[in-house]
Amino acid sequence: MRGHPGPGGGDPRGTAAVAAAWRTARSSVPPGHLDAAGCNVPSDRVLDAVVGHLRREREVGGYGAVADLGTARSALAALVGAHARDVAFLESGTAATAALLGGWRLAPGSRVGHIRTEYGSTLMLLRRLAAERGIRLVEVPVDGDSRVDLDALREVLAGGLDLLTVPHVASHRGVVQPAREIGRLCREAGVPLVLDVCQSLGHVDTGGIGAAAYVGTSRKWLAGPRGVGFLIAPGLAGPGGGSQEGGRNGRESADGFGPAGADGLGREADGLGREADGFGPTSADGLGRVMDAAAPSLGGHLWVGGQPSPLAGAARYESAEASMAARSGLGVAVLEHHALGPAALRARLAELGVTARRLLDGAGGWRAGEPLDEPSAVVTLRPPPGADPVAAVEEAGARAAAASLLVGTVPVARAPLDMAAPVLRVSPSPGAEEESLHALARILAGRPVSA
Numbered sequence: 126m127r128g129h130p131g132p133g134g135g136d137p138r139g140t141a142a143v144a145a146a147w148r149t150a151r152s153s154v155p156p157g158h159l160d161a162a163g164c165n166v167p168s169d170r171v172l173d174a175v176v177g178h179l180r181r182e183r184e185v186g187g188y189g190a191v192a193d194l195g196t197a198r199s200a201l202a203a204l205v206g207a208h209a210r211d212v213a214f215l216e217s218g219t220a221a222t223a224a225l226l227g228g229w230r231l232a233p234g235s236r237v238g239h240i241r242t243e244y245g246s247t248l249m250l251l252r253r254l255a256a257e258r259g260i261r262l263v264e265v266p267v268d269g270d271s272r273v274d275l276d277a278l279r280e281v282l283a284g285g286l287d288l289l290t291v292p293h294v295a296s297h298r299g300v301v302q303p304a305r306e307i308g309r310l311c312r313e314a315g316v317p318l319v320l321d322v323c324q325s326l327g328h329v330d331t332g333g334i335g336a337a338a339y340v341g342t343s344r345k346w347l348a349g350p351r352g353v354g355f356l357i358a359p360g361l362a363g364p365g366g367g368s369q370e371g372g373r374n375g376r377e378s379a380d381g382f383g384p385a386g387a388d389g390l391g392r393e394a395d396g397l398g399r400e401a402d403g404f405g406p407t408s409a410d411g412l413g414r415v416m417d418a419a420a421p422s423l424g425g426h427l428w429v430g431g432q433p434s435p436l437a438g439a440a441r442y443e444s445a446e447a448s449m450a451a452r453s454g455l456g457v458a459v460l461e462h463h464a465l466g467p468a469a470l471r472a473r474l475a476e477l478g479v480t481a482r483r484l485l486d487g488a489g490g491w492r493a494g495e496p497l498d499e500p501s502a503v504v505t506l507r508p509p510p511g512a513d514p515v516a517a518v519e520e521a522g523a524r525a526a527a528a529s530l531l532v533g534t535v536p537v538a539r540a541p542l543d544m545a546a547p548v549l550r551v552s553p554s555p556g557a558e559e560e561s562l563h564a565l566a567r568i569l570a571g572r573p574v575s576a
């Protein structure tokens with residue numbers, strides 16, 4: 126184990142070493158697992174934390190086994206340069222998005238920006254809000270890779286928006302949106318940005334963006350358990366929530382997380398949060414007025430003067446009755462992520478993604494759905510021209526499975542504005558063996574798997 130590098134420290138670990146360490150943390154990994162974007166492989170310590178918490182609940186009673194999630198919150202928040210108090214745990218990325226956007230106070234006629242790669246369930250929610258509350262949806266133009274066109278965004282922002290939602294990396298396309306630039310333009314225009322980091326947290330750099338809120342999920346690139354999602358809302362500090370002044374760059378600090386003890390980690394995360402606070406597009410008060418919970422709950426609200434009143438910070442969104450075992454497991458996964466080194470993990474994933482596209486693009490006529498050098502490990506493949514895409518994707522997935530390779534198939538409903546046909550998705554986790562990618566290339570090319 127390396128020593129604690131301190132805030133801003135680089136990550137000395139190379140990509141081969143981080144891949145080996147990732148494998149070592151797992152006593153078994155399904156050999157051909159290439160579906161981290163669907164559901165990653167949790168480590169032994171993550172499983173132990175989940176089972177350990179369930180045991181404690183049995184031994185001392187469910188409500189007696191209090192999970193200390195403070196360190197988990199700090200470590201998670203540090204990935205976007207925020208505080209522990211900005212984190213709310215929910216049951217999925219979808220639940221977090223519904224709590225956040227469903228509860229956003231948007232007057233009739235409000236304009237909500239989105240892009241065509243928007244995740245299917247978020248789009249459904251936006252459409253419902255538009256229909257029921259008289260909100261106008263404004264699509265921000267993208268380029269041929271479905272990457273946000275920053276000049277067009279500038280124009281849309283100048284025309285007036287009340288909120289912008291963007292998936293940092295989509296489920297069906299491995300393009301990394303220019304989130305820092307989007308964040309900067311939104312802050313300059315005073316427009317709150319909600320960044321969907323379900324496919325980007327733990328995968329690509331999520332520091333230095335300064336969004337009003339982030340929604341994410343445990344089981345994908347953070348390799349936590351299923352059944353946990355979260356939102357991080359740094360703009361809601363509220364009374365007693367600390368100052369809103371501070372530095373501007375959460376990125377380097379967030380990477381400074383080392384394999385320190387829980388105590389050191391908590392302290393450091395606190396400092397990190399203060400560093401990053403200056404980001405909010407409006408004051409905590411301003412955002413607090415528009416951000417409330419969709420469904421006020423006893424866990425997240427108090428009765429004040431006969432009225433439900435949201436708690437300060439992101440706590441207003443958190444579900445109180447939940448799998449604390451799964452939340453504990455996510456906490457361990459996030460600490461492991463920091464211990465392995467976020468920068469080294471990102472470099473490893475970018476390397477695997479580029480390797481995968483170079484090997485797979487063109488195999489049997491399948492084509493990569495993003496630029497070959499895109500620095501992400503979400504690799505999508507479109508069926509050969511002339512093939513029935515639904516059947517081709519299904520059949521390729523089945524042939525891969527028969528060869529013990531687990532890949533994803535992404536239906537059109539996942540991103541209905543951006544997809545005309547389903548795609549095959551290859552998303553290696555950091556410990557993936559390149560041989561799995563070679564084997565998949567042979568399958569797509571119709572060659573014997575063991576050639």
Ligand SMILES: *Cc1c(COP(=O)(O)O)cnc(C)c1O
Nearest residue numbers: 217218219244295296323324342
């Ligand atoms: C998976 C995903 C979600 C939803 O997360 P769940 O935990 O499955 O609800 C949202 N957005 C994107 C881009 C995703 O990939």
